Amino acid sequence: MGGTFDPIHYGHLSVAEQARCTFRLHQVAFIPSGNPPHKERRETADPEHRYLMTVLATSANPRFAVSRVELDRKGPSYAIDTVRFYLNLHKDLSPQIFFITGIDAVMEILTWRSPEEFLSLCTIISATRPGYDAGKLRTILGDNLFRKIKMLEAPALAISSTDIRSRICKGLPIKYLLPESVEHYIYKNRLYNDKTFK
Numbered sequence: 088m089g090g091t092f093d094p095i096h097y098g099h100l101s102v103a104e105q106a107r108c109t110f111r112l113h114q115v116a117f118i119p120s121g122n123p124p125h126k127e128r129r130e131t132a133d134p135e136h137r138y139l140m141t142v143l144a145t146s147a148n149p150r151f152a153v154s155r156v157e158l159d160r161k162g163p164s165y166a167i168d169t170v171r172f173y174l175n176l177h178k179d180l181s182p183q184i185f186f187i188t189g190i191d192a193v194m195e196i197l198t199w200r201s202p203e204e205f206l207s208l209c210t211i212i213s214a215t216r217p218g219y220d221a222g223k224l225r226t227i228l229g230d231n232l233f234r235k236i237k238m239l240e241a242p243a244l245a246i247s248s249t250d251i252r253s254r255i256c257k258g259l260p261i262k263y264l265l266p267e268s269v270e271h272y273i274y275k276n277r278l279y280n281d282k283t284f285k
Contacts, residue, residue: 088102088188089169090118090188091119091121092141092250094137094265094279095137096238096247098241098245101146102214103115106185110185110279111210112183116152117145118157119158124200132279136153136278138158140273144268167197167199170208184210185212187214190263191217194224195234204249206235209235210236211237212213212237213237216245251265
């Protein structure tokens with residue numbers, strides 16, 4: 088499961104667990120992006136903060152893991168490089184790789200690096216969220232690529248990292264939107280108080 092996790096919240100965790108159960112996944116690896124190519128560096132919290140928040144949020148679930156693969160790789164974080172890494176890491180097992188992400192990201196998949204090759208290497212689990220029309224995907228991708236997408240209804244994605252950052256800037260509560268350990272980490276490290284994180 089890739090993402091900036093800026094910050095990670097209950098929507099991410101709910102989608103991961105729902106995907107794990109629905110598609111009978113052995114494990115879900117959360118992969119905080121190190122240098123997202125679609126975002127300016129100043130737009131995201133420090134990668135180490137995002138990594139540590141993800142570790143805190145996932146520690147109670149033995150089927151969840153957190154990977155530093157994109158944080159430790161130099162240059163932009165491309166999803167195809169991460170999928171190749173995992174395929175090579177487990178090449179003796181001939182793994183089937185699923186890439187879990189929100190439908191908003193999938194809508195832009197043709198702008199990703201080598202999208203057709205990416206879709207040939209893995210299956211995407213696309214978590215639908217309020218306001219996005221899943222029917223548009225077939226038109227955007229065409230029938231051949233659309234077959235590689237598995238839809239997952241995920242009402243919890245009404246929670247968003249953008250909203251949480253905005254609430255912090257405005258002094259509004261964020262309790263019950265994300266794990267308590269992550270909430271404490273954010274306040275202790277004074278994250279997202281700057282107006283640039285609205």
